[in-house]
Amino acid sequence: MDFPWLKSYPEDVPHEIDPDKYNSLVDLLEQCISDYSDKPAFSNMGQVLSYRELDQQSKAFAAYLQHKLGLKKGDRVALMMPNLLQYPVALFGVLRAGLVVVNVNPLYTARELEHQLKDSGATTIVIVANFADTLAGVIEHTPVKNVILTELGDMLAWPKRSIVNFVVKRVKKMVPTFSLPQSVPFRQVLAAGTSMPYSRPEVTGSDIAFLQYTGGTTGVSKGAVLIHRNLVANLEQVCAYMGDDMLGEDEVVITALPLYHIFALTANCLMFMKIGGCNLLITNPRDMPAFVKTLQSNRFTAITGVNTLFNGLLNTPGFELVDFKELRLALGGGMAVQRAVAEKWQSVTGSRLLEGYGLTESSPGASFSPHNASGYDGTIGLPIPSTQMRLVDELGDPTAPGERGEIQIKGPQVMAGYWQRPDATAEVLKDGWLSTGDIGVMSDDGYFTIVDRKKDMILVSGFNVFPNEIEDVVVMHDSVVEVAAIGVPDERAGEVVKIVVVRNDDSLSKEELVAHCREHLTAYKVPRHIEFRDELPKTNVGKILRRALREENAA
Structure with missing residues (x-):
């Protein structure tokens, strides 16, 4: 298998890591305690x-x-x-x-x-x-x-x-x-x-560390078996990929996503512990005014979140007054980062919003924007060290660069399987390859781009329509805060596009949005139905639940 992404790595990023550097997370914790004993590890409500x-x-x-x-x-x-x-x-x-x-x-x-x-x-x-x-x-x-x-x-x-x-x-x-x-x-x-x-x-590395349950956005919640070696490997991968320029001494990361979620658990709690940093814990990030006050009164060097979190901060009065001079790492994951949000984030904070990709089943990191990226480029970056990624068609055969296919991942961070569900495990794990259910494309130089999830794809008169594309266009409108696109039944086309929109200006009309979409989308992709709401259904970490909207529409 060809690994074109290795040619695109920054010079200081190794191609491989040692997934057995520590026997377990316990060994890693004890090493951190020895190295950083007097440094702050966690902070919350003013207590360190x-x-x-x-x-x-x-x-x-x-x-x-x-x-x-x-x-x-x-x-x-x-x-x-x-x-x-x-x-x-x-x-x-x-x-x-x-x-x-x-x-x-x-x-x-x-x-x-x-x-x-x-x-x-x-x-x-x-x-x-x-x-x-x-x-x-x-x-x-x-x-x-x-x-x-x-x-x-x-x-x-x-x-x-x-x-x-x-x-x-x-x-x-x-x-x-x-x-x-x-x-x-x-x-x-x-x-x-x-x-x-x-x-x-x-x-040992083969002992189970976590039963990390999937978010349930695609069906029944299942426990991903993550062994100690999975987590140790992912920490080594991410730290090696970030490079010395991104992670130094006295790092303080804003931890607003819940630590019970795999993204914050690995990227915040464990990774910043490994480098002797401090997690500033936000108990209730949904209280955006209080969250912004916390940012105004604390020094921080990094922040992670999902697109909706970054968007929420950007739309909260006072955020522009936060001191961003030490902010070096802003990492988005869990859902697609939208161009409009990434560009506004960079404009307001002066910091790039890099995008990462992974799943609960991959501990979660699989690919990230390289640390030398100039800014948002619409991709999920390159596979991280010791990770293979490929795209396969409906028959399971690899696709060529530029062709769409389902993303599969192989690496030491991939789970051992689903807890007591051998059939479900066999469906997604074959010969070490994890089938993600995500549709993507790979460029000639190894950058991957998510097109959408298999189950979210809309079929309009035989044409595939991917909700991410629709949402990216709609949110470009200044009066749109958030949007979700789904497919709804149609007698003529089989399915047509419906968008559910949260707006910040009540004067925004459906007709104006349709005209905006027609300017940027092929006719069959233009939404036929538009609904305005005060908020969208989301998971506990802020992922928009298209499935819930589809179920409501069906009912």
């Missing part, structure tokens, strides 16, 4: 957690799981909380005990939570009180026996801890009534664990 404190508290947490709860190597522990200091303490405590992390979205419904707890077989859960009523409603139908309960302010110093917890519970009434008599307070766990001996288990 150093690498030394992370070491002490995660060890205490691990000891409690081992000795008080009697958990054995390979047992699953669910973590269900937003970005709080409790998360890294619990995360590394679970891993240091030789256990498996099952990340859970705190906004899950009872049905979704019950499914994930039963499917993973988690016997222990760490949960924030704001969402404990959901757990209380399903716990008897799950294998969960141990509940560790935390409140938002638990890791803050007194008296701020008490004030935050009181306001959240009594003033804002954000903690619903629930009954979990078996629960133990998070702070009590840490206090008890401090007096217990931590027994370091042997953790």
Whole structure:
């Protein structure tokens, strides 16, 4: 197989990395603690957690799981909380005990939570009180026996801890009534664990680190089995690819995407830990005015997000007043970065918005814009070191450069399979190649461009129409904030394009949008139906859910 992207690599980027540089994430954590003990590791609500404190508290947490709860190597522990200091303490405590992390979205419904707890077989859960009523409603139908309960302010110093917890519970009434008599307070766990001996288990690269559940945008949520070697490899790949110019000393990354999502987990939590950086955790990024105030009052050198997050910041008053002089890395992923957003971001911040690509099943990084890119170019960049990517047609045969095909990925970061789903695993993993379900093209010099997802493609009179193209054109209009394009049934054409639009100017008419689209799109691609809304349905990390719009339309 030819690897044309290697010729396009910056000179300082190696073609291969060593996926076995560390035996496990535990070894990597211990090395970081030794190297960076007095540096800040995580910050939230004004409270800073150093690498030394992370070491002490995660060890205490691990000891409690081992000795008080009697958990054995390979047992699953669910973590269900937003970005709080409790998360890294619990995360590394679970891993240091030789256990498996099952990340859970705190906004899950009872049905979704019950499914994930039963499917993973988690016997222990760490949960924030704001969402404990959901757990209380399903716990008897799950294998969960141990509940560790935390409140938002638990890791803050007194008296701020008490004030935050009181306001959240009594003033804002954000903690619903629930009954979990078996629960133990998070702070009590840490206090008890401090007096217990931590027994370091042997953790190898082939041991499971995470059951990372897919977002469910394409069907039933499945647990991707990510072993320690997958994550170690992806960290080595991304750090090598970023180069010394992008990642230096005293880095501070804005972590607004939730750490329970694979993008932030790897690109923020683990990667910046590896280089001795600090994660500035944003607990509620949906409160954009408060988010912008945090940016105004903190030094930062990097930020990651999805297109909707960057777009939201750009449309929030006061963002233009943030000090961007130290910002060196802005990385978009999780969904396509739109040209209009990337160009406005670079204009406002002076920093390039680089695009990355990957999946939960690839830990997640597979390709990125090279660090010497001048700015947005509409591609997802080049495959990262030790990664192969190819495009295949409907028969599974490789396509030529410039021809569309389904993207497949091979590398040490690709998952071991889906948890207890051999049939589903066999569908997407063949001979080490991961079928992504994404349609793309590759240029002669190895740059990949996403055209769209297989299932999102619209068929108009036999012509393929890709929603990303429609959305990119529509969002070029100054009065459009966000848009989603879907296919809807049509008697004559089989399907036609419908767009659902969030606008910032109520005077924007459907006729004006159609005229705008006609200027940039072939006739069969021009939307036949337009709907205006105040907001679009999204996943917990801000991906627009076209599937939900299609289901609404069908109903």
